[in-house]
Amino acid sequence: MNQEILKRLSEITEEEKKILSGQNRIDRELYMDGSYDVISGAKLLSPGKNITIRPHTRFIAFPEHTHDYVEIVYMCSGKTVHRVNGNEIVLHSGELLLLGQHARQEIRPAGENDIAVNIIVRPSFFSGTLPYLGEEETPLRRFIITCLTGENEAGYLLFRVSEVLPVQNLLENLVYTLLEEVPNRRGILQLTMGLLLAQLMNHTETLEFQPQEQTAVLAVLRYLEENYRDGSLTEIAGMLHYDLPYLSRLIHQKTGHNYTELLQEKRLSQTAWLLKNSDRKVDEIAHAVGYENMSYFHRIFAARFGCSPKKYRDCK
Numbered sequence: 040m041n042q043e044i045l046k047r048l049s050e051i052t053e054e055e056k057k058i059l060s061g062q063n064r065i066d067r068e069l070y071m072d073g074s075y076d077v078i079s080g081a082k083l084l085s086p087g088k089n090i091t092i093r094p095h096t097r098f099i100a101f102p103e104h105t106h107d108y109v110e111i112v113y114m115c116s117g118k119t120v121h122r123v124n125g126n127e128i129v130l131h132s133g134e135l136l137l138l139g140q141h142a143r144q145e146i147r148p149a150g151e152n153d154i155a156v157n158i159i160v161r162p163s164f165f166s167g168t169l170p171y172l173g174e175e176e177t178p179l180r181r182f183i184i185t186c187l188t189g190e191n192e193a194g195y196l197l198f199r200v201s202e203v204l205p206v207q208n209l210l211e212n213l214v215y216t217l218l219e220e221v222p223n224r225r226g227i228l229q230l231t232m233g234l235l236l237a238q239l240m241n242h243t244e245t246l247e248f249q250p251q252e253q254t255a256v257l258a259v260l261r262y263l264e265e266n267y268r269d270g271s272l273t274e275i276a277g278m279l280h281y282d283l284p285y286l287s288r289l290i291h292q293k294t295g296h297n298y299t300e301l302l303q304e305k306r307l308s309q310t311a312w313l314l315k316n317s318d319r320k321v322d323e324i325a326h327a328v329g330y331e332n333m334s335y336f337h338r339i340f341a342a343r344f345g346c347s348p349k350k351y352r353d354c355k
Contacts, residue, residue, distance in 0.1 A: 040115050040211055047218065048094050048115060048154050058098045065101060080108035080161060089164035090228055092217035095119065095155035101146040109160045109186050110144075112136040113210055117153030121146050123195050124254050130155070133201025135210070135239075139186060141280055142195050142254075156214060162186040164232070171233035172240065178248045179240055194254050197247040198239055206242065209235040255279055255286065256293045260301070267305040268329040272298040306330065307343050314352040321348045 051059070054066065070078045084091050095112070103122075112119075114130045121128045122145045123138065130136055138144060140162070149155065165183050172180045182196055200206045213231045216224060239246075262275045276283045291297050296304075306328045313324045322333055325348075330336040340348050 040207075041215070044211070044215060044218065045115055045154060048156060048214075049151075052094065052096070054096055055098055058096070063099075065096070065099060071104075076102070076104045078104055078106045078108075080106070080159060083159050084108075084161065089161040090217070090232075091159050092214065093157050093159065095146075095149060095157055097149040097151060097153060100148050101144075103143055103145040105141050105143055106138065106159075107140055109140060109162055109165070110138040111158040111160060112138070113156050113158065113214065115154040115156060115214075117150065117155075119146060119149050119153055119155050124257075128195075128197060130197075131199075131201060133207060135198040135200055135206075137182065137196040137198075139182065139194050158213070158217065162189070164229075167229040168233040168236050171237040177240055177243065178246060179236065179243075182248075183236070194248060198242070199245045199247070200239070200242060203238070203242055203245065206235065206238050209238060252289055252293060255281060255289060259286070259290055259298070263301055263305050267302060267309060268327070270302070303339065307340060310340065310348070311344065311351065314348055321352075324348075 054069065057066075070082055072079050072082070083093065112121075112130060112135070114132050114134050116132050118129055118131045121130060121136065123136075124143055128136065165187055168183065169187075172183060179196060182194065198206075209231055213228070213235060216227050216231060221227065258279055259275055262270060262278075266274075272287060273283060276286045279286065281289075287298060290301070294301065309328045310324055313319060313327070314321070317324070319327070325333060325336045337347060340351075344351050346354075
């Protein structure tokens with residue numbers, strides 16, 4: 040990257056001065072509304088603006104959060120360590136990370152020479168880039184479309200493009216235009232972003248990604264592990280910000296089972312484990328895993344294991 044741009048991005052900000060003086064947590068007022076762990080675009084974007092840039096805040100860990108906008112993280116120098124949807128990502132100089140609105144991210148403290156920029160983009164900005172994406176269904180095109188249509192994109196795209204010169208040139212142009220008040224700034228930004236996306240589509244070999252569908256289904260399975268007794272599809276859909284019928288179809292599409300079938304399997308497998316590994320009464324175990332109707336419980340247990348709970352226990 041141009042050294043003048045890098046020098047400007049390396050300057051210690053007022054926020055970072057407070058951190059270096061002893062402030063041991065982020066200032067939520069700069070990023071969030073109320074108690075929610077959602078960074079608000081309204082806090083970072085000027086009225087009427089659809090895209091802006093800010094240097095990543097160094098010297099402090101950023102706790103887990105989501106965004107109500109699309110975030111593009113470009114590593115200008117050094118490295119940063121992110122955890123996105125439970126996956127650790129080390130972002131090296133020249134690499135690019137795109138985060139959907141509902142991707143869950145946390146960031147470890149960065150050092151003075153670890154210079155990253157966060158490009159903050161309202162989804163509507165990408166409407167002007169669609170002609171550059173072609174018609175072929177690709178992870179990048181799917182990512183942009185789901186952001187635009189509000190399908191609650193929760194995935195991420197990671198591009199290891201530090202050695203791809205056209206991409207680096209476009210990123211430098213994008214950063215420069217965002218930092219400077221140049222004539223026809225909006226048109227230049229739209230054109231540069233479109234060309235950048237087109238170049239990224241030519242370098243799919245550099246891409247690592249976790250699509251929203253995979254993220255959502257994994258979240259449902261984790262939820263069932265902890266909430267099999269009294270959890271509900273309505274609750275997890277609300278937690279993931281998903282439409283209930285859409286999430287139900289997605290679960291069936293990706294697992295071959297509906298939510299109720301997955302819930303029953305989890306409850307019954309937990310029942311079987313407790314029968315083999317505890318001396319609790321059968322009815323007590325049934326209640327513990329979420330069954331209130333004992334005749335129904337005995338019927339589905341026999342259908343699953345071919346015998347009654349008592350006989351299953353006696354066979355251990």
